[in-house]
Amino acid sequence: MKHRTVLLGLLLSAVLLAGFVPAQDVEYPRVSPKAVLTQTVGTTTVTVTYCRPGVKGREIWGKLVPYGEPWRTGANEATTINFTDPVMVEGQKLDAGTYAFFTIPTTGDWTVVFSKQTDLWGSMGYKPEMDALRVTVKPVAIPPVEWMQFLFADLSDTGATLMLQWDKLCVPVKFTVDTPGKIFAAASKSLGRLWVQPLRAANYCLASGTNLEQGLKWANQAVQIQENYNTLTVKAQLQGKLGQKAEAIATMEKAIQMGKSQKEPPYNLADMEKMLADWKK
Numbered sequence: 514m515k516h517r518t519v520l521l522g523l524l525l526s527a528v529l530l531a532g533f534v535p536a537q538d539v540e541y542p543r544v545s546p547k548a549v550l551t552q553t554v555g556t557t558t559v560t561v562t563y564c565r566p567g568v569k570g571r572e573i574w575g576k577l578v579p580y581g582e583p584w585r586t587g588a589n590e591a592t593t594i595n596f597t598d599p600v601m602v603e604g605q606k607l608d609a610g611t612y613a614f615f616t617i618p619t620t621g622d623w624t625v626v627f628s629k630q631t632d633l634w635g636s637m638g639y640k641p642e643m644d645a646l647r648v649t650v651k652p653v654a655i656p657p658v659e660w661m662q663f664l665f666a667d668l669s670d671t672g673a674t675l676m677l678q679w680d681k682l683c684v685p686v687k688f689t690v691d692t693p694g695k696i697f698a699a700a701s702k703s704l705g706r707l708w709v710q711p712l713r714a715a716n717y718c719l720a721s722g723t724n725l726e727q728g729l730k731w732a733n734q735a736v737q738i739q740e741n742y743n744t745l746t747v748k749a750q751l752q753g754k755l756g757q758k759a760e761a762i763a764t765m766e767k768a769i770q771m772g773k774s775q776k777e778p779p780y781n782l783a784d785m786e787k788m789l790a791d792w793k794k
Contacts (some may be wrong), residue, residue, distance in 0.1 A: 545588030550663050553711030555670040557600070561594035561614070565660045566679075573680040574618060583615045583626065585635040586677065587661060591615065593631050594675075598695065602688045603648040611678040612645055616677070618686065622649050625686055648686070655683040672719060693723040705730070708738035715747050725754050746785055758792060763791070765789045 672689035718728025745768030752761035
């Protein structure tokens with residue numbers, strides 16, 4: 514009888530305790546929703562992760578966001594930014610990696626901070642000695658924006674402007690990437706025996722207007738592997754860019770002759786003929 518009572522007590526305790534087992538966590542929407550913005554600049558990927566607070570009728574600058582103090586540049590966790598390659602931010606070098614993106618608002622110029630402290634909640638525990646880079650930028654007035662947002666503007670193969678927009682203010686941060694240098698280094702190591710590989714490298718130099726002399730060397734390499742309409746037209750255009758007019762004319766004439774002999778004329782044959790005519794004027 515005693516053993517039955519003990520057993521019954523243990524079973525009852527187990528049932529009661531079961532009622533106190535916490536349910537699985539429920540995910541509720543955040544007041545300031547999370548956002549991720551990713552942009553490829555040339556061959557460099559830039560990713561901004563942040564939370565978007567709303568104005569909601571509040572006075573933002575100098576009130577909700579105090580002047581002269583580090584701000585998380587968003588809500589909840591500190592905003593972070595990742596660069597897959599080294600960049601120049603407002604003319605200053607910043608290594609590849611992930612950084613917390615703090616700002617220090619004022620009534621005039623703002624300080625933008627790239628911090629190594631990427632695991633902070635807001636700016637609590639922020640240490641200036643952990644800054645990787647600080648730059649100064651000038652905000653501009655814009656039409657009202659209810660939900661804070663980041664945008665990329667002035668996009669090119671070598672740079673862009675990251676724009677923080679909220680309320681009636683836009684904070685632009687310009688950065689550049691050395692896309693030509695990166696491609697030059699990679700192409701120099703990876704060119705093989707196929708004519709397409711050096712031709713693509715040469716064509717990039719032509720299109721970007723960078724490393725033209727090296728581009729001509731790659732074009733010559735492509736021609737040596739296989740002389741055809743494509744390799745010759747790129748070579749001719751690089752010769753033209755470098756001021757080698759007579760050589761450019763001779764190379765383009767040969768390319769056009771080969772293009773006309775094909776069953777299906779190249780799509781840009783007329784453009785190459787016009788370029789040749791302009792060179793001969």
